Amino acid sequence: MINQKEMNNIYDNEQFFEQYAQMSRSRQGLSGAGEWHQFKDMFPDLTGKQVLDLGCGYGWHCKYAVECGASQVLGIDLSEKMIQEAQGKNADPKIRYEVCGLETYGYPADSFDCVISNLVLHYVRDLDEIYGRVYRTLKEDGVFLVNIEHPAFTAGINEDWEYDKNGNPTCWPIDNYFYPGERTTHFLGQHVVKQHHTLEQILMGLLNAGFHLEAVKEAYPSEDMMEIPGMKDEMRRPMMLLIKAVK
Template sequence: MEKHKRESEFDNETFFEEYAKMARSVDGLEAAGEWHQLRPLFPALEGKTVLDLGCGYGWHCRYAAEQGAKAVLGIDLSEKMLESAAWRTRSAAVTYRLCGIEDYEYPENTWDCVISNLALHYIADLDTVFRKIYKTLKPGGTLLFNIEHPSFTAGVDQDWIYSEDGKILYWPIDQYFMPGERVTNFLGCIVKKQHHTLQQILMGVLNSGFTLKAVEEAVPPEGMMDVPGMEDELRRPMMLLVKAEK
């Protein structure tokens, strides 16, 4: 694994251990509330090459291999995540590399599909990343990403407002049109993310040369409504799913 300049919150031992307890960390894609919407957006991957930006545990890398992708590269900034991904992976088609999204070289006309799940909201300069992704995709290639929704990243402390007896009242939004760093407390740790408006995200994709094919806001499936807290996810969007083609 090569050295990198940036650091990942996921290499914080406390944060990593708490994240590992989440349902999506334990049970994978089927436990992710957005998967029922994200899966149909994938293009046919048989014989294709796939780049996963911020691959984490490698769930989407392994899914791509299961769908017949001939070569899959997952990059991530976290050594702990990549160690876990490698341990979980049996397919020879999948390789992992310690590398930040901003630091990858994006070789021209190389990949058929670039995917990114819940990683781009850590990136300050999305426009540059979108342009690099466009360059590295083959003609007709697909960009598919899931990013925290602007309504979520603009949330004050990314938490609800509660009544005195602990009941959820509403989700507060502030400084929506002021993009930049947001510092939150997630899983007992301080986590830094980047807020982007909806216009910045979608126009960043379009201005890079892509054609938008789908824009969806994640809605938990009916079958997950019995999961604690999931019903409250219907009160505001948490994730934004975007599919675009070169």
């Protein structure tokens, strides 16, 4: 089952949300996301398509889908604060936003041409359950686009580097990789509960659900982001895993 209680509490926490709002991906949208230069190339033709965004956050991907010609987009997120931001920043007559968790949404059969899940599945304990529901709600040849924290990242101890005496990162320690489950990390000044999944669980779960994999990418920052402080260190270990799966 999905750890919805923790998800809801942390993203609707005032202090946490204020910090989240300062992140480049919050302020600049998709252009501020280091993985976007890879993820956007995985999107199918959305002209006239029905799109579902699971964990839509500020609604950046919803608005992008409309800009790409989608006829109707539904963005759901458990956080009321996220939905309020989406309605303010990325409103459009073709987009409907709804406060709803991944486990409570109905997933009507054969209803969507594309389902997007951006940085939410690492909060999900039972990936297979969600994979099955997404497969059901997609139309034939429908596309499931996934951006999930990479297993090498979620297996990192406290999801942080080890540092030398001068505060420089020396290595990214990994432990208990083959023990999936709950991980408590420190993010934006708060303790955040996530779920670690192995690469096999993530990919084979999609195959076992009936999907075939069209593309798998490990995210790295674009060349024009390399001068941002700390960005070169993002080349030392993967942080996100991008997947395009087709029904």
